Amino acid sequence: MGLDGAWARAWLETSAAVVAEHRVELITLDRAIGDGDHGENLDRGFQAALAKAGDLAPDTTPADVLKLIATTLISTVGGAAGPLFGTAYLKAAGAVAGSDDLDADAVVTLLTAARDGIVLRGKAEPGDKTMIDAWTPAVDAAAAARDAGAGPAAVLVAAAAAAEGGAIATDPLVARKGRASYLGERAIGHRDPGAASTALLLRAAADVAGER
Amino acid sequence: MGDGKVGVVFVSHSALIAEGLVDLARQMAPTVNLVPAGGTDAGGIGTSFEKVSAAISEADAGHGVAVLCDLGSAILTAETALDFLDDVLRARVRVVDAALVEGGVAAAVTAETGGDLDAVESSARSAVFGPVSEAPAGAAPAAGGAGFSRTVALTNKDGLHARPAAEFVKLANTFAARVTVNGKDAKSLLGIMALGLVQGTDVTIASADPEGEDAVNALAELVASGFGES
Incomplete structure (x- = not known):
């Protein structure tokens, strides 16, 4: 069976918890090659979204939850992460609107729309040392898992693992987008904070899907 | 507003x-x-x-x-x-x-x-402080040929700083004719400010356009007036 609004709510709750848990780690990553606010901003955004989740109707769909996260991140996260993740959740919401039973194909559609939204907003390409370096392998792995017959939870597990690999693979890169691009080769050896947080969020999605 | x-x-x-x-x-x-x-x-x-x-x-x-x-x-x-x-x-x-x-x-x-x-x-x-952009093609100084030119001394104490320069560009933009200031485009604020014109400098305002005379006169009079500054 597919993923429903309760899964999306659980994803939000776990995301908020995981971001809070990794707040200092994300700040440390961002301080090395950015402006140091990624952990704090994302934590504030997800806590705000969590606080608003109580207003959602009991029979809410995944798209409703994703849209709530999108608008909250956009309006409460000051850094680049607000518009980027906000656009990702917004496009994801649009891609699965009306459905309360997301199958493997719908999960791939959701992830693809999120990734495309970030590309549209930030104009980054793979290899630029951005969150796209986690999102793109995640989308590719999700599609491959679906093609191999995996269910929605297994598709998310494949996406999360690929995002984690993609985040690690940003370590040796020189940044071509964002604040880190000013650092040139000094960014080498540091992980992109947005790729790291992407991996955390997708792992949360997989974990809550697996528990259902 | x-x-x-x-x-x-x-x-x-x-x-x-x-x-x-x-x-x-x-x-x-x-x-x-x-x-x-x-x-x-x-x-x-x-x-x-x-x-x-x-x-x-x-x-x-x-x-x-x-x-x-x-x-x-x-x-x-x-x-x-x-x-x-x-x-x-x-x-x-x-x-x-x-x-x-x-x-x-x-x-x-x-x-x-x-x-x-x-x-x-x-x-x-197009506004960057770099090399001063040249006047657009066709706005060559009107030395001896067709067109019109006047040279006036800049009298204001602080030279052609931001406020008078903006006033100058505003006036230049009210004319269709191409006009130059010491060879630079009279309609480019940053181009004019980059000339670094100080008090006492001779400012040559010129137009190669046949209709440029009114514009040159108006701009020359504005410069000669000291922009309301002493």
């Missing part, structure tokens, strides 16, 4: 930068809607979707809004804010890829002179 003119929004990670830029540009663009959108909602360093959205609405007087930004995430915030505007307003709002300070001042001055959104964007994008 701002009736009939393009509005300008300055988006910065710092409230002080955005507000300071309004003060700076205001000197040269007293009647344009110039709206700062700097810092986070909590007053920290960052950009705010809410502040940017509100500033765009405030700057709009129906003739378009140019939004200038500092660092990358300010652009992302501004573009996201555009996505959430209603279609009618969004159609006349543009995020302009330009240097915030130089482009912002140029945008404000062009808006002050009644330029449309295309003109405001174009002046902002």
Whole structure:
């Protein structure tokens, strides 16, 4: 069976918890090659979204939850992460609107729309040392898992693992987008904070899907 | 305020930068809607979707809004804010890829002179303090040939600084003819300021256009008047 609004709510709750848990780690990553606010901003955004989740109707769909996260991140996260993740959740919401039973194909559609939204907003390409370096392998792995017959939870597990690999693979890169691009080769050896947080969020999605 | 003119929004990670830029540009663009959108909602360093959205609405007087930004995430915030505007307003709002300070001042001055959104964007994008841009082709000094030229001494104490330079460019823009100041385009604010004209300098105002005489006379008289300064 597919993923429903309760899964999306659980994803939000776990995301908020995981971001809070990794707040200092994300700040440390961002301080090395950015402006140091990624952990704090994302934590504030997800806590705000969590606080608003109580207003959602009991029979809410995944798209409703994703849209709530999108608008909250956009309006409460000051850094680049607000518009980027906000656009990702917004496009994801649009891609699965009306459905309360997301199958493997719908999960791939959701992830693809999120990734495309970030590309549209930030104009980054793979290899630029951005969150796209986690999102793109995640989308590719999700599609491959679906093609191999995996269910929605297994598709998310494949996406999360690929995002984690993609985040690690940003370590040796020189940044071509964002604040880190000013650092040139000094960014080498540091992980992109947005790729790291992407991996955390997708792992949360997989974990809550697996528990259902 | 701002009736009939393009509005300008300055988006910065710092409230002080955005507000300071309004003060700076205001000197040269007293009647344009110039709206700062700097810092986070909590007053920290960052950009705010809410502040940017509100500033765009405030700057709009129906003739378009140019939004200038500092660092990358300010652009992302501004573009996201555009996505959430209603279609009618969004159609006349543009995020302009330009240097915030130089482009912002140029945008404000062009808006002050009644330029449309295309003109405001174009002046902002071309405004950089680098090598002084040459006068457009065809505006060669009118030495001995067709055209008209006058040389007057610059009398104001502080030379052709920002305020008089803006006044000069505003006046130059009211004429269709191509005019040069010491060989540079009389309609380019930053080009003129980069000439570094100080008190006592001879300023040669020229036009190769047959219709340029009125423009040259008007501009020469403005320079000779000392711009109301002693």
